[in-house]
Amino acid sequence: MSIKWFKYSSPQSFFPLAGKLALWFGALALVACGVGLYIGFFVAPTDAQQGEAYRIIFIHVPAAWMSMFLYLVMAFWAGLGLAFNTRLSGMMASAIAPTGALFTFLALWTGSLWGKPTWGTWWVWDARLTSELILLFLYFGFMALQAAIDDPRRADKAGAVLALVGVVNIPIIYFSVKWWNTLHQGASVSLTQAPTMAATMLTGMVVMAFGFWFYSIAAALMRARCIMLERERASEWVADYGRGSA
Amino acid sequence: MLGVLRTMVCRDLLLAMRRRAEVANVLLFFIIVASLFPLGVGPEANLLRSIAPGVIWVAALLASLLGLGRMFAADYADGTLEQMLLGATPLGMTVAAKVFAHWVISGLPLVLISPVLALQFDLPQELLGVLALSLALGTPVLSLIGAIGAALTLGLRGGGALLSLLVLPLYVPVLIIGAGAAESAASSLGGQAQLLLLGGLLVFAAAFAPWAAAVALRISVE
Numbered sequence: 159m160s161i162k163w164f165k166y167s168s169p170q171s172f173f174p175l176a177g178k179l180a181l182w183f184g185a186l187a188l189v190a191c192g193v194g195l196y197i198g199f200f201v202a203p204t205d206a207q208q209g210e211a212y213r214i215i216f217i218h219v220p221a222a223w224m225s226m227f228l229y230l231v232m233a234f235w236a237g238l239g240l241a242f243n244t245r246l247s248g249m250m251a252s253a254i255a256p257t258g259a260l261f262t263f264l265a266l267w268t269g270s271l272w273g274k275p276t277w278g279t280w281w282v283w284d285a286r287l288t289s290e291l292i293l294l295f296l297y298f299g300f301m302a303l304q305a306a307i308d309d310p311r312r313a314d315k316a317g318a319v320l321a322l323v324g325v326v327n328i329p330i331i332y333f334s335v336k337w338w339n340t341l342h343q344g345a346s347v348s349l350t351q352a353p354t355m356a357a358t359m360l361t362g363m364v365v366m367a368f369g370f371w372f373y374s375i376a377a378a379l380m381r382a383r384c385i386m387l388e389r390e391r392a393s394e395w396v397a398d399y400g401r402g403s404a
Numbered sequence: 405m406l407g408v409l410r411t412m413v414c415r416d417l418l419l420a421m422r423r424r425a426e427v428a429n430v431l432l433f434f435i436i437v438a439s440l441f442p443l444g445v446g447p448e449a450n451l452l453r454s455i456a457p458g459v460i461w462v463a464a465l466l467a468s469l470l471g472l473g474r475m476f477a478a479d480y481a482d483g484t485l486e487q488m489l490l491g492a493t494p495l496g497m498t499v500a501a502k503v504f505a506h507w508v509i510s511g512l513p514l515v516l517i518s519p520v521l522a523l524q525f526d527l528p529q530e531l532l533g534v535l536a537l538s539l540a541l542g543t544p545v546l547s548l549i550g551a552i553g554a555a556l557t558l559g560l561r562g563g564g565a566l567l568s569l570l571v572l573p574l575y576v577p578v579l580i581i582g583a584g585a586a587e588s589a590a591s592s593l594g595g596q597a598q599l600l601l602l603g604g605l606l607v608f609a610a611a612f613a614p615w616a617a618a619v620a621l622r623i624s625v626e
Contacts, residue, residue: 240619288576295573302569306560315623316556320570323552323616 167246169386170395176379176386184376190369194220197362211275214268215359220367222265225293228258228374232300233325236318246382248314249389251321252304253382257374259297266290296324310389408493409501416505419478426474431513434467438521449526456525457535457586463521464514464539465546465575471510472550472571473557473564475502476621480558489625495618503544503551503614511543531586534595538585541602542578548606548613549574555620578605 166172198216205212232254239247269287270280281287300317307313390396420427441459442452479485488498518539519532527535553571557563585598 292573292576295569299570299573302566303556306557306562306566312623312626316620319552319616319620319623320556323549323574326574 167244169246169249169390170393172246173383173386173395173399176383180376180379180383183372183379187369187372187376190365190372192369194362194366194369197358197365202358202362203356208276211272214272216362216366218265218268218272219363220370221261221268222290223367224370224374225258225262225265225290227371228254228261229293229296229321230325232258233321236314236321239314240318240322245389246386248310248318249382249385250378251314251317252301253378253385254374255297255301255304256381257377259294259301261370261374262290262294262297266294300324405493405497409497412498412501413505413508416502417508420505420509426471427509427513430467430471430510431517433470434463434514435517435521437463437466439524442525452525453527456522456527457531457538457590458583459525460518460521460535461539461542461579461583464518464543465572465579467514468510468543468546468550469568469571471506472547472554472567475506475551475554476558477554480625485621486625489622495621496615499551499555499617499621500610500614503547503617506551507544507547511547514543515539527586528590531589534589534599535586537599538582538595538602541599541606542582545578545602545605545609546575548609548617549578551617552613552620555617555624558621558624578602581605 166175194216198213202213202216204210232251235247235254236251238244239251266287269290273282274280300320303320304313304317307316387396387399438460441455445451445455476485479488489495491498515536518536522532522535550567550571553567553574556570557567560566581598581601585595585602588598589595
């Protein structure tokens with residue numbers, strides 16, 4: 159049985175699929191975030207050192223993960239669009255950017271709220287915080303560049319080059335903790351060592367991460383639908399959709 | 405091919421010499437920005453000594469940003485750039501030659517004047533060399549990264565502010581490492597690690613940035 163992979167690379171056939179997927183992933187995101195927050199607030203034990211303040215970890219860490227992951231996904235779609243000259247890839251990249259910027263901002267915001275009770279300061283110029291701030295600027299730069307270019311094809315390609323150049327920043331974020339040893343604690347979750355936190359805390363964080371992931375998919379697909387309608391407004395299928403028959 | 409590149413560098417330098425004021429403006433901007441900091445934070449010698457490498461590096465960063473818009477703009481306006489795109493020389497090499505010429509015009513003067521500025525901040529004399537060396541290794545990286553931004557924003561409305569938004573976040577590692585060189589030399593750790601890292605960044609940027617800028621130029625001109 160052969161699957162027609164390329165069927166969905168055209169906006170016309172992807173549009174209805176994106177609508178269905180967005181609905182399902184939106185529902186999954188609601189469930190996962192609900193379960194994750196329940197675990198975070200009611201099941202996970204109070205931390206011995208930080209008291210209740212640590213519970214912001216269930217938003218902060220998944221948001222920080224997503225902020226970096228979404229930049230990679232965005233760069234992946236952008237690179238795909240640049241290499242194969244497909245229309246939909248560029249649309250996906252520009253649809254992901256605002257969600258990525260949102261999670262970056264959320265990670266910085268919650269981190270600052272967490273830093274005040276535990277470190278006694280809203281902000282420190284530590285490597286990880288600084289890199290996250292730079293990531294936010296990279297998202298803004300990507301969106302500003304695309305907004306400044308009128309021709310959508312050129313906007314896609316120029317954004318793709320910028321996103322791929324910016325990917326160089328992602329390893330710097332990850333390895334900065336090792337390079338500059340400062341106030342920020344080292345990563346407490348790693349793939350090679352046993353986690354140093356209670357199992358329920360880890361479960362809550364992972365469930366929240368999935369919730370944010372599903373939300374990102376749903377939000378990006380909804381935004382991609384809007385971009386498709388805007389860019390393909392001269393085409394037959396958009397006119398049909400406008401009349402309510404598609 | 406080397407002949408073509410030499411011609412390209414000589415042409416850009418000659419063009420810059422015909423408009424000496426523009427070259428001087430960047431240098432004057434660098435000096436003025438660096439001189440504003442003592443006026444802003446106060447003339448205490450200890451404070452100035454500790455912020456000197458950072459201030460001089462930030463000023464160099466902003467100054468190198470000033471000239472970036474001009475890297476391709478004139479050639480784009482009079483059609484020379486299209487000829488370069490069509491020419492037989494690989495575009496990446498052409499871009500590398502242009503970046504080198506741009507650095508000689510806008511980066512090298514900053515490196516040469518930086519010891520004098522450092523004296524204004526009462527930086528110990530043994531650190532002057534480290535600071536100048538870090539700038540000599542770092543400013544070409546700024547020109548190389550800036551070339552990508554300049555190519556992407558070619559011919560766009562409000563190019564200057566947009567260019568800063570694109571390029572400044574990418575400058576941050578260079579700034580951190582570059583300013584760190586003189587600082588760690590001051591704390592008797594020695595600045596070798598930072599200088600080696602800067603050298604690594606320079607090699608990395610020299611290998612990939614002209615190529616990325618060439619891709620960006622094709623996108624902007626097509």
